[in-house]
Amino acid sequence: MVDTVLRKPLIGRKARPVIETALADTRVVLIAGPRQAGKTTLARQFSGSDRAYVTLDDAGALNAAKTDPVGFIRGLNRAVIDEVQRAPELILAIKESVDREDAPGRFLLTGSANLATVPAIADSLAGRMAVVPLLPFAQSELRSTPGRLLDRLFAGEEPETGDGTVFGDDLLETVLRGGYPEVLRRATPARRVAWLEDYVALILDRDVRDIANIDQLDRLPRLLDVLAEHAGQLVNHSSFGAALGLSSVTAQKYVAILERLFLVRTLTPWSNNRLSRLIKTPKLHFLDTGLLASLREEEADVLRENRTRFGALLESFVVSELLKLASWSERRLSFSHYRTKDKDEVDVVIEDRRGRIVGIEVKASATVKADDFRGLRQLQEAVGDRFVRGLVLHDHDRVTPFGEKLHAAPLSILWTM
Template structure:
């Protein structure tokens, strides 16, 4: 069953006023499903996971655009950066909304996009399901004001603590919306393995996947907390500069969000370290081996996971 995403309205508006639309975000959050749903079969879909399509886009990008006529939906555009200048030349001569793109590697992708499509592209960052999307609540920005909160309290159903932590433990991935514990374990095991084997190698020079996995687990223990790079590095058995660089890799991949502190520029003694939040609480629970929602609720990190889920 398809669950309506709150970003649908934003995507439709940007497609109407921008020459190119790009949807970024972590793997498996529903980027392609969302755009194919909005396209309703009215645009050609191509994916760069197909080696034949990717080879054509990299070796003959001009021929690629002749074979696949816009309007186009191109999946995993970061795999074919040579296509971006040709998209720029095409959209400069035509109207808005001819190209919808998706991409997972924010770091490399945004570098190529800013060089080739600056001023022509609308960018949307998609994460997994929010509670409001799963509960079927209306779309709209969250405003931390008394009037808004009182209205939301009347609209929203109050979740029992057991159900709330069931949702936190399960996570926000669309594929796990109604999954069993066995499905949950298998899914995140495959997800982490794919991330280590594909995304990590594409984003940084990591020779030891096991060492990066230890770092990933150590980083999960800091979710909802202020980051201490020296302590994190010690737990992962790496240097502090490496820990800082690898955390940026997780942020670029969309797995973590770094909340920077707000302070006056002349403040000398304020703490300047950011807080770190995993964008999917289910992934953090898997990495820290919280085997079910009841154990997570009763565990020492329950408040950190609740804060992470809210953020």
């Protein structure tokens, strides 16, 4: 199925209508996501005679932007500026320009670093900029399906299977491929791994320098390898740092940089006053499982036999797909995880602005037992009527009820609903 889809000349991005809407009423729009996720391809669709395209990957443009940011922006009425994090000096010049001429859609920016997390930049463009996340391809984009799972769950619908159900070896291959466009064009695992290795080297060498001052840049590749082995586990900066001879504080700083570059994502712990035995430690995930599998040197034959190692990949895959679904939903959703000191857990807790909750637990096995819902039942009891749905997503092709608002469901409902 995936190979058939990939022969299409251009895969539609769910973010496009979100960007169109933002450009119609907001002065500055930022497409934020990892390098090589497809930001440039998408942004160029909005350039033309009335909106110039400029990339700061071009040495001449970058030099001009850094040397005279005000003059650089003054020469642009409406523009697409690609990889804007390479010249953060432009941000204040853009603010000055859009304050003087406040028409919507003035600037469409792309950034391979999460500029919205930088206080100076966020404050400068507060009220003037909309941020649209763009991660590597979601399965619903690759398969041309609606991708409305979260909206439908919060609307009260029960999970259901549909066309495009994937399980077994097909699910394993889907997880191992990930979503980077360049990886999906490569036919063999060896070619995919070669590209991903070059990709990581480029980001850790050049992109890190654009956003941070790091004394021990050579430690970052090793740190990324350490984090890959801890994917799906609680964050322990002391342990990460000890493996590399770094202090806990330095390790925490470096992990935050990798998060700003959209390589990893930490989920904050969910909290509730009614429960006193909750773990208050974030959980670590990778935003692309093709990259995660490459760093862990995972192979399909080994993962078929070792479901524990596949489980770590699968959980990050689910988190990534859920974040992608949320990025084009009209609902404002927050993500966290639930874990008690007794090790009862819910892998992903999704909460809307009304405080309503959907809980997701991920299992690599085809069989689900009542005990697999223990964490979800605790969460359901803690929040009462605010509990919308609890799902155990697993390697299967059918939906099975396990109680009121509780179901086991195929992983593929992430794109079939």
